[in-house]
Amino acid sequence: MSIQLNCILLIDDDEPTNFLNKLTLEQAGCARQIHVAQSGQEALDYLRNANPRPDLIFLDINMPAMDGWEFLERYRNLPAAKKADIVLIMLTTSLNPDDEIRTRSIPEVSGFENKPLSHDQLGNLLKKYFSKN
Incomplete structure (x- = not known):
């Protein structure tokens, strides 16, 4: 893959899913660094101190303690410089059409995809959001 990002952040509580998604990202060679956060709080802590700041975040909806929706509410309150251009x-594995509809109403969210992440999905996302064409 010709597009290479500085950093990608995976936010998901499921270790096997993180393993598969990280493997897909590594095989694509699309990021210099891949960071995995197993909770919304861990991800927020990372983003507050992130170096490097991620270019791309993949966020799961259904997680214990802090789900993806609550993460997004807290993400909104981060300083603009911490989330600029991310x-x-x-x-998600959610098949609830309301989740996708809700996602479209949140300006911080660029897209909605089903997991696990595939090479084709990744390629399409990279072209859509990071291609300089």
Whole structure:
């Protein structure tokens, strides 16, 4: 893949899913660094101190303690410089059409995808959001 991002952040409580998604990202060679947060709070802590700041975030909806929706509410309150130009994609197993509709109403969310992440999905997302064409 010719597009290479500086950093991608995966936010998901499911270790096997994180393993598969990270493997897909590594095989694509599309990021210099991949950071995994297993909770919304861990992700917020990372974003407050992130170096490097992620270019792309994949966020799960259904997580214990803090789900993806609550993460987004708190994400909104981060300083603008901490979230500038970050593309945030909901990556979920949710089959509830209301989740996708709700996602479209949140300006911080760029897209809604089903997991696990595939090479084709990743390629399409990278072209859509990071291609300089």
